[in-house]
Amino acid sequence: MTVTKKQSKGHDREAKRSVYCDNCNEVRQTHTEIRSEVYNIRGKNIEIESEVRVCGVCNEAIYDEQLDSLNINNAFQVYREQNNIMSSEEIVELRRRYGLSQRGLATILGWGMATVGRYESGAIPSNSHHTMLLNLRNDIDFAHKLYNENKDKLKKLDLQRMHDRLEDEQKKSEERDTIALLSKKIKSDDDPVLHGYAEFDFNKLVGMVVYLTDKLDKVSKTKLMKLLFYSDFRNFRETGLSISGLTYRHLPYGPVPDHHYLILDALSEMEHVKLEPFADYEGEYLIPVGQPDLSSFDEDELEILDGVINDFKNMNATDISEYSHTEKAYTETEDKDYISYEFADSLRD
Secondary structure: OEEEHHHOOOEEEEEEEEEEEOOOOEEEEEEEEEEEEEEEEOOEEEEEEEEEEEEOOOOOEEOOHHHHHHHHHHHHHHHHHHOOOOOHHHHHHHHHHOOOOHHHHHHHHOOOHHHHHHHHOOOOOOHHHHHHHHHHHHOHHHHHHHHHHHHHHOOHHHHHHHHHHHHHHHHHHHHHHHHHHHHHHHOOOOOHHHHOOOOOOHHHHHHHHHHHHHHOOOEEHHHHHHHHHHHHHHHHHHHOOOOOOOOEEEEOOEEEEOOHHHHHHHHHHOOOEEEEEOOOOOOEEEEEOOOOOOOOOOHHHHHHHHHHHHHHOOOOHHHHHHHHOOOHHHHOOOOOOEOOHHHHHHOOO
């Protein structure tokens, strides 16, 4: 370790204490200073600003268990950050993510339990061990592979917990893939006016759908498409931005979000809504699952949604489709054309 005394930053007078100084060979009044120190960690020099206890007479650094331990930990943390190495807290979080005890994590990784304990206490993993930890965190297939290879060695509780967590992780992974696919398709058109100058936001779309279907009774798929259209276009008219960032096309039953079948499949598969058939089995309506998350909506957007709900609450799918057919956004576009948000100024209401 190298100490640069010239870079002393100042004193903490409340930290004064009488301590034995090896250099003076007697007890001296001491204080603490901020000094630049260099620690060699795995062949790399790591410079940090350390709080050091200093002799008030000879100005030499004096061992302080609490401060020195803190400085060493800080140096290790800088090393981790510079080399993208998981922290001890992240390793604990990873283990808990799979519902495993320290013994359970050690079992599936083929390590000793003491090794896991050291890493969770702050020791830096070896390169090969860190690679395994990263793969376990980032690759669900790798996690499944380790589980299948070592499940017979796991204790019953670790076995059940990891099995359940892997199912949850697989579901989340599939949901992320679905959102990524949907986002890629919707964002494929680069003309920003077709998105209402807003980035497509799947979570906001979910909030819109759950809110609309929660406030209105038995919203059919056709009616929902029109409610989304009016919500986005009214908001664009008032603020210059759409709410969801969806693009819309001219289809036989009126304006419809592009890739609407994929949208409905995603909403259903991810259990944001349930699809229920009407009594005559001619069509389906959407039932929201849970309460809408409105945390990302501003007051203007919620006011727009409430206005759409109030204006169209008494219309069925046929009524709202016929109403939308009279909009310039529909009459002045052709079948399958994209509908520009510039038509928002001509909405009937």
